Amino acid sequence: MIIFNYLVVCLIFATTFLAIKIGVDASAPPFFSAGVRFFVAGLILLCWMAGRRKASFSMLFRKEMFFTGLGMTFATFSTLYWAEQYVSSGIAAVLSATGPIMILFIQTFVMRQKTTPTTILGCIIGFCGVVLLLLPNLTVTSNLWWLIGSMAILIGEFCYCSSALYSKRVIQRFSQESPIALNAAQMIYGGLLLLVLSSFTEHVHIMSLLTIKVTGSLLYLIVIGSMVGHSLFYWLVAKTNPFFPSTWLYISPPIAVIVGMLFYRETTTWVTAAGVLTIIAGTVIANWNSLKELTLNSKTRTNSSKV
Structure with missing residues (x-):
């Protein structure tokens, strides 16, 4: 069940990059559309869980929900939404693939957890992949906004990784609550903050939101x-660890690049493809021991169930 849900998460999140790109290109205000997305989704999920008596609205008054949503x-x-005005969905997905490397960095240098030479090698290879990916555009001054957008995605990804580690502690602290309900609460806060940001930075025209592409x-x-997608991600964090679910970030980029090419006529180059493969190779090497351990645990559970 864990592997199946993980594959579903990879497929869903790979396609969300293109869905965001389509909406933004159709003139949907980035912050407003992101805010509506998460606030509505979180509110529906929390009401559904509360109706089934598996959650309480009182969790919205917990500071942990606010910080996770933030x-x-x-x-x-x-x-991410702002950057996709200037960056293709495939490149956005690839830049987000640095997430597992960032998690390892935080665990090693901030949380002081032990690391291995294989992990360090993987991080170096992954970093080289990011440099290789950015290289074709670094020398073109007219692509300054592309570079700024790429850096914004990396900053956002660092926040995502830090929060993924924090969310594991939150899930453990509120073990009596459903991970789906916890995810709903943080999405409500995140969505509200995005709508507040939109109110100060964007002019929203309702008619522009009623087109087929935006809707x-x-x-x-x-x-x-x-x-x-996000409910399954939270469920995976609760059932495994913060790292394993985050590896969707290097499974999804090739899917996102292919989807963007097939359905949205996005272009790519051999250098971009090399960057994609290098990032994926780096993160796989860096987390090889963890992936092997997860595979062995899955086989053990399968054999135990058969007995």
């Missing part, structure tokens, strides 16, 4: 991206 939803997606993008992101 990092995991607000900081991450305010930068379709928003509905897909609310239902599939947030209600299904």
